[in-house]
Amino acid sequence: AQKVTQAQTEISVVEKEDVTLDCVYETRDTTYYLFWYKQPPSGELVFLIRRNSFDEQNEISGRYSWNFQKSTSSFNFTITASQVVDSAVYFCALSEANTDKVIFGPGTSLSVIP
C-alpha cells in the first residue's frame, strides 16, 4: 500500500532563512513517481516537481532543491533564502506505476515571517 508521511505539520521561519520540508513515503513498487505541490493561501494547487524512482539525482531550481534518497524512502524539499511569498501548504505525493492515482501526504504549512 502507498503512504506518504509529512511529519512536520507547521513550520515558521524568518525571511531569508533556509527551510527543509520532510517527506517519507512507503511503497512496494520498484517503479513509482514522487511529487511536490504547493497550495498558497489563495487555494490553488501548484505542481512543483516530479521525480521517478529510477532517478535519484538531486535537483535544484532557483531557490528550491529536492533531495531524493531511496535508501531512506525520503524526498525532502529545501527552500533557500525563504521569502514571504513562499508561505503556503506544501504537499508531498506518491504514485505507483501500476495505478493512476496520486496519494498525497497531509501537508506541511510553512509560514515565512518578514
Next chain:
Amino acid sequence: DSGVTQTPKHLITATGQRVTLRCSPRSGDLSVYWYQQSLDQGLQFLIQYYNGEERAKGNILERFSAQQFPDLHSELNLSSLELGDSALYFCASSRDRLGYGYTFGSGTRLTVV
C-alpha cells in the same frame, strides 16, 4: 490559469440537497481526477476517468457519483448532502501517462449548511 476549469468556484447549499460540480480538463488531457480536501481528511482521491471510462476509484461515498462526457469534461454529483461534505473539491487532469503529473483546477468550495 492552469488550463483546468472548474465551476462553480463557490457553492452554498442545504443538507439533503444535490449539487453538480463541473470540470473541463486541459486541452489534450484525457484523464480527469477528482479530489476532496477537508480539514480533517486532507486531500483524498475520489475517482478517475480516462477518455470516458472510470479507471480508478478511491474513497468516494455511494452518495457521490461522477462521469466523463465525450467532450472530456467531467461532472461530480454529490447527493443527500451532509454537513461533513463541506470541503474544497479539486479536479485535475493529465495526459495518459501519470509521469507528467497532474494539473489542478482552482477548486470548488462547497459549504453545506
